[in-house]
Amino acid sequence: MSRTVADTEEVIRTAGLTKIFPGGVQAVDHLDLSLRNGEIFGLLGPNGAGKTTTVGMLTSMVIPTEGNAVVGGVDVTVHPALAKQAIGVVPQTNTLDRSLTVAENLYFHGRFFGMSARDAKAEAHRLLEKFWLADRASAEVLALSGGMAQRLMVARAVMHRPAILFLDEPTAGLDPQSRIALWEILKELHGEGQTILLTTHYMEEADQLCDRVAIMDHGRILALDTPGALKRGVGADTIVTVSAEGGLDELARLLEARVPGATRATRVDSTVQLGVSGSQGVLPAVISAAEQGGFTVTDLSLAEPTLETVFINLTGKELRD
Amino acid sequence: MATATSTTTTEDATGALTTARRSTVTASGTAFRALLLRDFTVLRKTLNEFLPRTILQPFLLVFVFTYVFPKIGQGVGGGGGPAAQSAFATLLVAGVVGITILFQGIQSVALPMVQEFGYTKEIEDRVLAPLPVSLVALAKVTSGAIQGLIAALLVFPIAAVVPANDVHLSFNWPVVLTLVPLACVASSALGLTFGTRFEPRTVPMMFGVIIIPITFLGCVYYSWTALGPIKVWGFSWLKWLVLVNPLVYMSEGFRGAFTTANHMSLAVVYLALAGFAALFLYLGINGFKKRVLS
Numbered sequence: 235m236s237r238t239v240a241d242t243e244e245v246i247r248t249a250g251l252t253k254i255f256p257g258g259v260q261a262v263d264h265l266d267l268s269l270r271n272g273e274i275f276g277l278l279g280p281n282g283a284g285k286t287t288t289v290g291m292l293t294s295m296v297i298p299t300e301g302n303a304v305v306g307g308v309d310v311t312v313h314p315a316l317a318k319q320a321i322g323v324v325p326q327t328n329t330l331d332r333s334l335t336v337a338e339n340l341y342f343h344g345r346f347f348g349m350s351a352r353d354a355k356a357e358a359h360r361l362l363e364k365f366w367l368a369d370r371a372s373a374e375v376l377a378l379s380g381g382m383a384q385r386l387m388v389a390r391a392v393m394h395r396p397a398i399l400f401l402d403e404p405t406a407g408l409d410p411q412s413r414i415a416l417w418e419i420l421k422e423l424h425g426e427g428q429t430i431l432l433t434t435h436y437m438e439e440a441d442q443l444c445d446r447v448a449i450m451d452h453g454r455i456l457a458l459d460t461p462g463a464l465k466r467g468v469g470a471d472t473i474v475t476v477s478a479e480g481g482l483d484e485l486a487r488l489l490e491a492r493v494p495g496a497t498r499a500t501r502v503d504s505t506v507q508l509g510v511s512g513s514q515g516v517l518p519a520v521i522s523a524a525e526q527g528g529f530t531v532t533d534l535s536l537a538e539p540t541l542e543t544v545f546i547n548l549t550g551k552e553l554r555d
Numbered sequence: 556m557a558t559a560t561s562t563t564t565t566e567d568a569t570g571a572l573t574t575a576r577r578s579t580v581t582a583s584g585t586a587f588r589a590l591l592l593r594d595f596t597v598l599r600k601t602l603n604e605f606l607p608r609t610i611l612q613p614f615l616l617v618f619v620f621t622y623v624f625p626k627i628g629q630g631v632g633g634g635g636g637p638a639a640q641s642a643f644a645t646l647l648v649a650g651v652v653g654i655t656i657l658f659q660g661i662q663s664v665a666l667p668m669v670q671e672f673g674y675t676k677e678i679e680d681r682v683l684a685p686l687p688v689s690l691v692a693l694a695k696v697t698s699g700a701i702q703g704l705i706a707a708l709l710v711f712p713i714a715a716v717v718p719a720n721d722v723h724l725s726f727n728w729p730v731v732l733t734l735v736p737l738a739c740v741a742s743s744a745l746g747l748t749f750g751t752r753f754e755p756r757t758v759p760m761m762f763g764v765i766i767i768p769i770t771f772l773g774c775v776y777y778s779w780t781a782l783g784p785i786k787v788w789g790f791s792w793l794k795w796l797v798l799v800n801p802l803v804y805m806s807e808g809f810r811g812a813f814t815t816a817n818h819m820s821l822a823v824v825y826l827a828l829a830g831f832a833a834l835f836l837y838l839g840i841n842g843f844k845k846r847v848l849s
Contacts, residue, residue, distance in 0.1 A: 255849070293683065296849050306576075315579045319685040329679040333597040342596070345589035346684035348582055390680065 243271045245398050245429045246292060250301030253287050253453075261287040263453035264301065269398070269431060274424050276444035277433040278541060280553050284453035285433035286326065289402050292431070293323050306397040319347070322391035324401040328383050330375040336386060337362060337371040340393050347394035354393075361389040365419065381412025388419060392428065399423065401432040405439060417443060435553055437541035449545055456548045461541060468539045468547055470497040470509030474520055477505050477533035485529050492523040502546055509539070509547075583686035587694050590681060594698035598663075605702075606709075608662055613651045613710045614717065620647055620776070621718035637720050644718035645814045648711075650775030652813070653738065653805035655710040656703040657773070660742030661749065661766060664699035668750025669758055672846050682847045692747060692843035696836065699743030700736070707735055711813075723815050730812040730821060737828050738805045744835035745801065751842030773802030778810065780817045801831040 246269035253262040262284040269275050277285045290296030292303050294314035303310045306320025331339050337358050344354030362368045365385045370378065378386065384404065391399055401420075405413040420443055424430060434440055440447045441461045448458040457464055478485055486499040486506045493516065497509040510516050517534060524531050545553050577585075598605060621644040623629075625637075671678040682691055715722050753761045774782075774797065782794035797803050803819075804827045810818035818824075 290849070295682070295847065313579065315583060315685055315687045316576070318683055319576055319582060321683070323679075323683055325676070325679055327676050329676045331593075331677050331680065332675060333600070333677075334593070338596070342589065342593045343680060345592060346586045346681065348577060348585040348685075 244304075245269050245271050246303070246305050246431065248292070248301065248303040251288070251291055251298055251303055252300035253284075253291060253296060254299045261453055262291065262298075265453070265455065267448070267455070269429065271429055272424075272427050273445040274420065274430040274432065274443050276440040276447040277431070277450050278435070278437060278440040278447050278545070278553075279433075279450035280435055280551075283435075283450040285450055286402055287453075288450075289323075289400050289431070289433060293321050293400055294318055319394075320397040322394065322396035322399045324384075324387045324391045324399070324404055326402045326406065328387070330378075330383060330386060330390075332375055334375070335372050336367060336375055336378070339375060339386060340390055343390045343393045349394065357393060361393060365389045366415075379412070381408055381415060384408060384412065384416060385419065388416070388423075392423065398429045398431060401430065403433055403435070405434070405436065413439075437545070437553060441541050447541065449541070449548060451545075451549050457544065464541060464544045465539045468497070468509055468543050470511050470539055470543075472510045472512075472516060473537050473539050473543050474508040474510060474516060475505050475533075475535045475537070476508060476520060476524070476531060478524060478529045478531045480529045482506050485524060485527065488527045488529075489520060489523055492526075493519045498547065500546055500550055502550070502552055507543070507546060509543070577685075579685070579687075583690055586684040586686040587690055590684065590691065590694035591698050591701075593681075594695075595701075598698075598702065609655065609659065609706045609709055610713065612658065613655050614713050616651055616654070616775075617644075617647060617714050617717045620644075621720070625719045641718075641720040641723065642816070644720055645723045646778055646810070646816050647718075647776060648714040648722055648724070649809035649813055649816070649818075650773070650806040651714045652707050652711055652735075652809050653802055654770055654773065654775050655706050656735075656738050656805060657742045657745070657769070657802050659703035659706045659739075660699055660744075660746035662746075663702040664695055664743050664746030665750035665753070665761075666758070668695070668747065669753050669755055672751065673755040678847070688844050688847055689840050691847075692840045693836075695843075696740065696743045696747050696839065699746050700739040703739035703742055704736065707739070724813055725815045727812050730808070734808045734812050734821075734824070734828070737825070737832060738808070741801055741805075741828050741832035741835060744832055744839050747839030748835045748842060751839060751846050769800055769802050772797045773800050774806040775802070778817050779803055779807050779819050798827075801828065804828045804831070 246267060248265050248267040251262060251265040254260045265288060277288060279285055287296055291298050292305055292310060294310050294317055298311060305317050308317040308320065310317040331342070334342060340358035340361055341354045344357055349357065362371050365388065367382060367386055367389070370382065375383065375386065405416055408416065420430060444461060446459065447461050447464060448455045450456065459467070476485070476489065482501045486501050489506060489508050490496050490499040493508065493510060495510045495512040497511060499506055499508040508520065520534065521531055542553055625640045682688060684691065715724060749761060779794065779797065782797070783791045785791060785793040804824045807819035808821065808824035808828065810816045811821050811824065
């Protein structure tokens with residue numbers, strides 16, 4: 235991707251951003267984040283990692299306990315109303331206005347953001363075409379399928395041409411087809427230069443869509459880089475998942491020591507995940523190492539490292555728990 | 556919060572897709588008007604719900620108390636011959652307008668808000684509009700107050716025409732033109748307060764424990780000055796107890812505004828309604844902020 239001067243400009247910068255909810259739950263813990271203009275940035279982490287709270291603070295809905303966030307050049311905590319001009323939000327739940335039709339949802343959103351009646355109407359029309367919703371313009375929003383409702387929420391969020399578009403778990407609960415359709419839309423918006431921050435607990439989504447991914451757990455960023463660099467950082471080109479009977483922690487130590495090219499073995503639930511560089515002859519090596527140690531291997535599979543592997547290496551647990 | 560900050564330097568930095576940043580004051584004004592426009596578009600689309608829910612209750616009240624009872628010669632509003640019946644009808648007109656405005660605050664503000672906060676979260680998009688959150692709440696109060704005004708205009712002719720005997724109207728226009736809007740704002744703000752504090756599950760309780768007592772003890776069917784004889788140990792307890800009820804001041808104030816009936820001092824009415832409006836606005840806006848911000 236060619237970078238112009240504007241591409242290196244920061245659209246979001248947070249410093250020590252922290253949220254402790256009443257009752258003492260620390261949802262976000264001293265977050266330092268910087269988003270460049272035009273990138274798709276992913277916050278990847280399991281439920282409860284603090285992703286939604288982070289988006290809440292960046293969009294003025296959650297008041298930080300500490301630290302600050304500058305979005306589109308405006309300090310969100312100090313000037314929330316001004317900052318809201320620069321942001322578009324697709325929340326986790328369907329928040330479409332049920333009293334209005336599909337087209338009216340876009341029209342009034344445009345009016346809230348100062349568009350003239352004429353511009354709002356024209357832009358609503360254009361977006362409905364673009365998001366394959368034109369034939370539903372005068373439908374009630376309750377009549378939309380999950381995928382359509384989600385597309386309409388994205389259309390609404392970009393209606394006022396925000397500097398940054400936030401999507402909180404945009405494809406959670408969507409069927410695979412709608413998910414792919416939404417990915418296409420996000421790629422198209424990205425191609426037009428839209429800066430996007432999305433949260434997800436689907437590693438494929440972060441991998442496929444994002445220029446950079448921050449892996450988050452317990453309110454902290456554990457790693458931040460391009461998906462490719464994160465995966466390379468694992469240090470293995472193959473991940474062997476081993477199911478076996480017996481003490482798996484012992485098996486993990488054994489495999490790490492005896493399998494040629496082994497980088498790291500981690501026990502994950504009832505399996506051992508072994509990173510290996512150079513997959514030539516790895517399966518026989520794993521089986522013989524296990525058998526020599528007195529283990530019976532019941533299942534074995536090979537895969538390339540994914541962001542899930544990165545997450546497991548960082549936390550010792552799976553993303554989807 | 557509503558500071559006008561110009562950000563001409565940052566708008567270039569965030570790229571071509573950003574619309575030119577406007578001052579918060581300009582943006583808030585436009586957004587506020589658009590929020591009202593949204594509410595009135597919804598009202599226009601749902602007139603078939605608005606009209607019956609607004610008209611039916613006051614119509615039945617007036618119909619039963621001032622038409623049916625006199626015709627069948629029954630007690631309330633029917634006894635004492637045409638002169639007394641006419642006096643009762645006159646008394647009731649003001650109360651009916653008051654109750655209509657109060658209900659509008661509940662129906663057009665509280666109930667939709669309970670639903671939006673409770674299940675649908677629809678309000679979120681409006682909260683993200685580029686204006687301070689307190690102004691989003693204030694826009695809701697404004698649209699509720701205007702709906703209350705429309706409701707009062709619809710109901711007034713019914714209250715004046717349906718009774719079997721003459722209603723003695725005598726408009727004190729300065730009072731009408733100030734007190735009716737004040738009552739509308741107080742009722743709408745009351746709706747905001749309730750809307751931010753009740754959950755869908757507790758709405759039946761809101762009606763049973765709060766709204767019903769407010770209407771029955773709101774001096775709708777009787778005048779406040781007439782409550783004196785209800786005494787315990789020489790103390791007119793009911794007359795003083797009902798003073799916590801905002802509807803009392805609406806009913807009594809409207810008696811002074813539209814009719815020749817006896818009524819409470821208008822100075823007290825204005826003071827109390829302004830106080831209630833301020834209190835409910837404060838509670839309502841704070842409640843709203845608490846519900847949307849965390």
